[in-house]
Amino acid sequence: MAEATTTFWERLGLRKASGVGEAGWGQTLFAAIISLIYFLPVLLIIVTSFKLQTEALAVPPKFFPTSFFGLIPDQYVFSPTLENFTSVFSRAYTAGAAAESTGFDRFFFNSIFIASTSVLLALVIGTLAAYGFSRYPLRGNDTYLFIILTTRMLPAIVVIIPVILMFRVAGLAGSYPGIIFLYTAFNLPFTIWMMKSFFDELSPDVEDAARIDGSSETRVFFKICLPQVLAGLAATFVFGLILTWNEFLFALLLTGVDTRTVPVALNQAVAGGGIGVLWGLLAAIETLFLIPVFLVTFFLQNQLLRGVTFGTVKR
């Protein structure tokens, strides 16, 4: 295994043994410039989260937190403050007509709980279905798959009115199970499409050999197929997490005071107040909100690349 021979430096990404080709530090410099330009709008959000309102609206813009020993003229320097981050948690957010206030920690918990539960649920259900579609094709298999894809094509607003009515009657409006099941359904189509392409790529010989040796179908699935698509599971998990984490429309219309997620709270922070948009506060919310999904993507990055490759390219 390649894992066994990776050195400390390779793990850090400072040196790498494999790849399409190798390029030196020149490529690093070039890529760094491009990446930083690409990252700039995000960087500015992060910088803004440390600014007071007056500094956020300053002309000319204040970019730098320190003057770097007098190198930067004073007019471009702001004094960094953590006030936005503390007020994220201390500020009262009014949610809905009930005007009850819920803390930001609650929104944060809701986002993590709802997103992770529904993505994992979709992964379990979707993987089973993908295996079914791949190994035991039904009559009109492709038609079913196309119908599943179609459910993602319609503007969400059309589906949402019947869903709201259904939730009201079933008493699911504003509850965790309601929104979690909705997001599970929201994630299922591409989970099935991605996982099916992973299962299609596996060689059937090993499975047949195991069957001849007397392994049950369950054993073939858990011991032979599933271990080979772990990278695919990771890739699907990351894609699902990114989409669910930031979903706005369903969350706006179907979550209650207690189950509100961060994107909705963010939108309310934009609209609320009546004293103009509080840029520093918004930036602080978004910065905090970015951290979990950023970390997950970073740690699953290798699986993400391997997973996408494995799943969709024919040899």
Added chain:
Amino acid sequence: MTIVAVDDQQPQFGTLAPDNWKLAIVVGLAVSALAILSLPVKVSFWVTGAMVAMVAATFVVNAYRRHYYGGLLVSPAIAVLFVMNIFPLLWSLGLSFFAYQSNQQNIRFIGLHNYEQLLTNDLKAPELWGNLTNTAMFVVLTVTAQMIVGFLLAVLFAKQFPLRRYLLILVLTPMMLSVVAVGVFFSYYYDPTFGLLSQAIKAWAGGEQFILMSNKAGAVAGIVFADAWMWSPFVMLLVLAGLVSVPKYLYEAAAIDRVSSWRRFWSITFPYIRGLLMLALLFRTIEAFKLADLVILLTKGANDTMTISYHVIRIANEQNKTSEGAALSYLLLFVVIVLTNLYLYIANRRARGN
């Protein structure tokens, strides 16, 4: 291999068996119809739900007894999709044949009138036609921009170099932002007085205050830029996966044969990334058809930037014309399905041709 006796005989219609799905369907339909007609909504909803669950259970037992593993494995996914997606879709399809406003009680069957109205009158009106052409324009512009930028970024990251994974995650970050944050902060960057763009242009070119959103070209450019910036990483990820998967020995062979880099790209690299490019194109096109949130956040439809999706949201949500919104989105869905099928047909034919 152990031989299992599979009972291929379907159960008799009359017998009361847990796998008799035909009887279950008939009983379920009858009981639900009775419940809907006689009981209040709250109760009949649950009765109908229980009947659906019963039918589903008989299907599962039937599949299990007859070793239809495919059906068994697929059934949980179908159940969730049915309840949360397909059922609401059918309901709104039904609604599109009625005159119904969500803020009023009365509901009236009018058949195809909504569609007729849309296809004959509204389409000719400059407003709706303008929204359609705007949507087409946004689809072409955003998807083209994303494909080009995503492809170039993927080429940049195709080779191994020091610190690669740390730089790659920086490029992937825009995709992880909430669309609300992207919309709000791009309006902050585009702001005429304190926005960075206006200040940069003023400092560089001088002159009066620069207002990006003052005309259609500027507003469209602003929206396309924000959308392409946010979603190019998605295209990049797919293309990069393709580039990484090209076997090294093909390039080595090409180097021995002194193949030009142009030909090397078209005959070695491109076949490996074509499938992924197509997938990225498909997903992004579907999403671009639904473009609404960035438009709402950046221009609110001013300067002729309304899209058809935003129009649907307006008539269905703000003006409460639920059934008209539903009819319009089914016309939209029809267009998307035709385009997708055409696209899949071309993709498959080309794949078979090679």
